[in-house]
Amino acid sequence: MxxxxxxxxxxxxxxxxxxxxxxxxxxxxxxxxxxxxxxxxxxxxPPEPPTVTFGKLPKLIFPPTSAGNTPEYKLETIEGTLPRLPVVGRAYVVGINKSRLLELDRIKNKILPLGFVSEPEQLDEVTYRFYHPEIPAEVVVNIVSRGFAYKYDWTSNSEITGTKTVPSGNSAVTEAKGWFQNLGLLPDDLAAGTGEFTYLAATGSAMVPIDSVYEANFVRVDLFRADKDEQKIVTAGGDTSPVSVIISSAGDNKRTVQANYQYSQVLENSFATYPLKIVDKAWEELQGGGGYIAKRTIPVVIIRKVYLAYYESNDPQEFLQPVFVFEGDGGFMGYVQAVDSGFVQE
Missing domain, CATH: 1.20.5 (Single alpha-helices involved in coiled-coils or other helix-helix interfaces)
Structure with missing residues (x-):
């Protein structure tokens, strides 16, 4: 016990x-x-196999560029080499309006707040020009893409050319977003996206970039979409956007002197996955004169950063597709279509 x-x-x-x-x-x-x-x-x-639901994708629409010598490239990234990037990416369907029925009436209602009340002049099957009845302004609209270009002739207005009190920085971006919102043209991805501003000075009938807001007659604001799938959405202009506005120092209907709106809706739940090129292949294409150069200022380009992004064309496109982006000194930006060539239409 x-x-x-x-x-x-x-x-x-x-x-x-x-x-x-x-x-x-x-x-x-x-x-x-x-x-x-x-x-x-x-x-x-290993990543899930690509779905390739939409078959072969169309080649990306890049703007035409003037013929010139291919830049000399040098790779000097932080890593010292090309980065490891995903081998599978998404392609999203873009909603394109294919019906013209009543579309002109819808556009008339959109631009009515700008004071365009007269009947338009038809330029071709899909393009119309409206003239403002009170000021030297016009807007050209496309009833298929639903895009428009607004322009006010500011050259004879001394109030604009003689004053230099444009909104600065984020205030300009907020005003630009408000202008499109008042027209019912500020979708969520633009509202949540960033804005870049450039100060401009009037020189004769032209505008030239200037550093100081105190010397500016105008401020241009470019609105960019918010990131998608944690990737940027880059544009044909590199540092400019298909959605932009130029604001003056004047008030009322002379405040905005120019605006462009080319926007296509990306269908969030309609996408497929595709195999991507290896980054080495994209680098070889760029060096060989392939791809597209969005911005270049110097003959010898040192590439500092390489990443994947989505490309937004200035023209209507069927799909939002990934591209390899090469950023370098002097503001250089070059793009190469990322989807493997075997899955792209000839």
């Missing part, structure tokens, strides 16, 4: 080892998750 001392010792050991067991049971899931995370980082699972 166990003595009281022996029973007490057994009880203490039971409590001790029982406590250890409870702690281990509690910590086991935590250690298990940490171990799994480390393993997956070292051994990531």
């Amino acid at each position: 166990a003595t009281l001392t022996e029973v007490s010792g057994i009880a203490r050991k039971t409590i001790k080892y029982g406590s250890v067991a409870v702690v281990l049971i509690i910590l086991f899931p935590v250690f298990s998750r940490i171990a799994k995370t480390i393993y997956l980082r070292l051994n990531p699972p």
Whole structure:
């Protein structure tokens, strides 16, 4: 028969080892998750096979460029090499209006707040020009793309050319977004996106960029879509956008002197996945004169950054597709279509 001392010792050991067991049971899931995370980082699972739902995709629409010598490229990224990038990417369907029925009436209602009340002049099957009845302004609209270009002739207005009190910085971006919102033309991805501003000075009948807001007669604001799938949406202009507005120092209907709106809706739930080129192949294409140069200011380009983004064309496109973006010194931006060539139409 166990003595009281022996029973007490057994009880203490039971409590001790029982406590250890409870702690281990509690910590086991935590250690298990940490171990799994480390393993997956070292051994990531292969991506799901591409769905290729839409068949071969069309070639991207890049603006025509003037013939010239291919730049000399040098790669000097932070890593010292090309980065490792995904080998599968998404292509989204873009909603394109194919019906012209009642579209002109819808556009009339959109531009009515700008004071355009007269009937338009038809330029071709899909393009119309409206003239403002009170000021030297016009707007050209496309009833298929639903895009428009607004222009006010500011050259004879001394109030504009003689004053330099344009909105600055973020105030200009906010005003630009408000202008489109008043027309019912500020979708969520533009509202949540960024805006870039450029100060301009009047020189004769032209506008030239200028650094100081205090010397500016105008400020141009370019609105960019918010990132998609944690990737930027880049444009044909590089640092300019198909959605932009130029604001003056004047008020009322002379405040905005120019605006462009070329916007296509991306269908969020209508996408397919496609195999992408390896980044080395895209780099070879760029060096060989392939792809598209959105911005170039110097003959020898040092590439500092390479990444994947989505490309937004100035023209209507069927799909929002990924591109490799090469950024370099002097503001250089070059794009190469990212979808593997075997899945792109000839």
